[in-house]
Amino acid sequence: MTEMLESFTEMDPLAENGLLSGMSKEVLERNAKSETTAIRISNIANMVLLAAKVYASVKSGSLVIIASTLDSLLDLLSGFILWYTAFSMQKPNPYQYPIGKTRMQPVGILVFASVMATLSLQIILESVRSLLSHVNEKVFAMTKEQEEWIIGIMISVTIVRFFLVVYCRSFHNEIIKAYAKDHLFDVVSSMVGLVAALLANSINHWIDPVGAILLALYTIRTWSVTVFENVNSLVGRSAEPEYLQKLTYLCWNHHKAIKHIDTVRAYTFGSSYFVEVDIVLPADMLLREAHDIGEELQEKLEQLPDIERAFVHLDYEYTHKPEHAKALNV
Incomplete structure (x- = not known):
């Protein structure tokens, strides 16, 4: 009841004066600049961290590290999709798109989720093949120097991602919230990848492909929820x-x-x-x-x-x- 009354109170300035409180031109411009900066920082971080993970994948040969790197690649692709759809929606064409381009964002996310699911399935198939053929028992082995490199890279990636999660969550823009979700998922995938790779190197080879399978399944499950949310937004679901x-x-x-x-x-x-x-x-x-x-x-x-x-x-x-x-x- 209290929340309902508060939401009604928020409408009073708009009903009486025709303006939302705090909606001055200066505030809107300042918010827009901050949001643009957050998107740019996220995109630059995605490119740098992807390069670091690619090096870690080549250095280790670990399937679970490769799966985590794939997630970072998809973060970069999703960032591009979100940026492109946001840019496209800011340039309306009343002749070709008389009702606007707002559906481009969920359509772009659906395309991205389909690509992610396909690549995750490929990781699962490769991991299963590795388990059945036992090729990892011979191939996957890191030296002490390689371990130190992998630990340094993956922990650095995780720390940077964690700060980006905190930063992006301070915004109310839905696109930046999507970036925060991507960063949080990369924190999880990086830590799971690191732990699984180290255990596989020191205990048993099968931990590496099993970790890759779990990570791929988690990826599919996480983005399946996003797919259903965006499908609802496309079919015209009623507001609460x-x-x-x-x-x-x-x-x-x-x-x-x-x-x-x-x-x-x-x-x-x-x-x-x-x-x-x-x-x-x-x-x-x-x-x-x-x-x-x-x-x-x-x-x-x-x-x-x-x-x-x-x-x-x-x-x-x-x-x-x-x-x-x-x-x-x-």
């Missing part, structure tokens, strides 16, 4: 009831002439929501006044960071059947 209540509160307090709120819908459209609102105004109101009320409400709704597009329908009664009845048929 709490979010719809917040939108209803904003609509009701928008103008004193609103007599009734017939419909409030919000559904996913890529990474953002599309909103449909039906409000009831007096039947004898002038078209000019009614139009201004509806347009101002649309502008307020579209100021909310989660909303890509808002549609406001004006009516003079609410006893008719719902519009778009075809979408409501079971």
